Amino acid sequence: MRIVVQDAPFDFGAEAAGFAAGRHDMGAVVTFTGIVRDRPGGGLQAMEIEHYPGMTQKALEQITVEAIDRWSLGDALVIHRFGRLEPGEQIMMVATAAPHRKDAFEAAEYLMDYLKSRAPFWKKEYCAETGTWVAAKDEDEAALTRW
């Protein structure tokens, strides 16, 4: 398991390749990358991601350990950035390795659902120099009930 919380960009291709390399007992590797999405028609200048240093790492570890146990994963990787990001930049990625694809896919979705609502990150969007905090969606909280 590897959990990384950083402000610097990461190289998704290199991370995915490194994560998948040398596994002989894992038949499936699933990766997901989250990207800063511009508003329809444009206008988003940047997104500022705040987090809770100290708790962030711990919360991500708890969520990841839960996923590893539940789907018997061979390994899992979570990278999440904070600070100022512009549209098109990668915010975060998860990778899961399991003997079979169903477990790898489900575990990746579980990680995404949980880190959206249970890891201490907050997004603020800047449009025309005005910052607006992104509100949590009811559907994100509802997504946890399926697990």
Next chain:
Amino acid sequence: MDVLYFAWVRERIGLPRETVQTQATTVADLVAELRAREDRYAAAFEDLSALRVAVDQELTDFDAPLAGVREVAFFPPMTGG
């Protein structure tokens, strides 16, 4: 104990963290004390359903006890991912 604020809670109160001397026995008691301080606290804690709390860096709820606790953090629902 240290009290931390994040996102719009931090902005509304006007500081990221402070040390608070308190006899409060639960998070809810601490919230009541903070609310009574000044308008900016009252504004930040107006609607508890819009807030989440972590005690010693673990998510919990507002009736959590504070005995032996070193750090309490208040913030809006998280929006990671």
